Amino acid sequence: MMNPFLFICFFLSFSLSAEMVKIPAGNWRPFLKETNFKLGETIKVKSFYLDEYPVTQKDYFEFIEANLQWKKGKVSSLFADGGYLGDWKGKSPDSRTANSPVTYVSWFSANAYCQWKGKRLPLESEWEYVASFPPPGKNKKDMESIILGWYGEQKPEFLPSVGKYKNRLGIYDQHGMIWEWVFDFNNTSVTGDSRQDSDLESSLFCGGGSLKANDFSNYASYMRYGYRAGLKGWYTAKYLGFRCASNVNIKDNPI
Incomplete structure (x- = not known):
């Protein structure tokens, strides 16, 4: 007879693998x-x-139905600003955007969702590592063109359903749709304090020569780092969402 503990571990591992x-x-x-x-x-x-x-949005609605403290209008201002779920007209998402990425969520609410799922937010190093892989049949210059095109385009009123962009590892929509929270979003600094450092950060923040006009890869990365550096854990924004990660050994997840 199978050990119940082993069965539970197998079931959790299978479930994670099925959606991750x-x-x-x-x-x-x-x-x-x-x-x-x-x-x-x-x-x-x-x-x-x-x-x-x-x-x-559909995923997140299931979360708040099971965790009423995260419903729109009930969240403490310590954990989310007044824009929380700002594109939801009522207490639930618009039917047209159920399969669109959830946005207007804070770091605290994103972290709570991942913990509810038995997962965690990805580290910045993990997120950026995966994001560095271009789509199948494309190279990094092609990928950077997609990113820069998204930076410059007029953003839609309603986000499309997920599944628009796929990279070589089979991960969708890291680029060209939204920004995403990471666990250690304030791990690096491009603030005024960094000007005191005699390194690349100082040059980048001041717009120095190291940020070459024809180096699209540097510019695209700098925009992500700069965006993260300006965030606080309770901030929400129209194009800021998230995804979850998990260690290979699920028992190591910080819950």
Whole structure:
């Protein structure tokens, strides 16, 4: 007879695998200096699971139905600003956008959702590592063109359903649709304090020569880092959503 504990672990592992993609281990070089690493140092990213798609409005509605403290109008201002779920006319999403990424969510609410699912928010290094893989048949320059096109285009009133952009690892919509929360969104700094540092961050913040006009990859990455650096955990925004991650050993998830 199968050990009940082993069955539960098998079931959880299967469930995670069914809705998440297992990301292979690899190396990633941060665009800016991270807190615990030197500038230019390569970071080893362990294998982990990442949601195939951003969390949708339908997914998030299920979460708040089970966790009433996160309903629109009930969340403390300590955990989400007044824009929380601002595109929901009532207490539920518009039927036209049920499969669109949920936005107007704070770091606290995104983190709570992932914990409810038995998962966690991805680390910045994990998110950026996966995001560095271009779509099948494309190269990094093609990918950067997509990103820069999204930065410059007029944003739609209603976001499309998930599944628009797919990278080589099978992860959808990291680029070209929304910004996404990561667990350590304030891990790097492009604020005024960084001007005191004699490194790349200082040059980038001041718009110095290291930010080359023809270096699209640097510009696209700088925009993401700059956006994250301006966030606070309770902020919400029209094009800011999230997805969840999980360690390969699910018992290691910080819940």
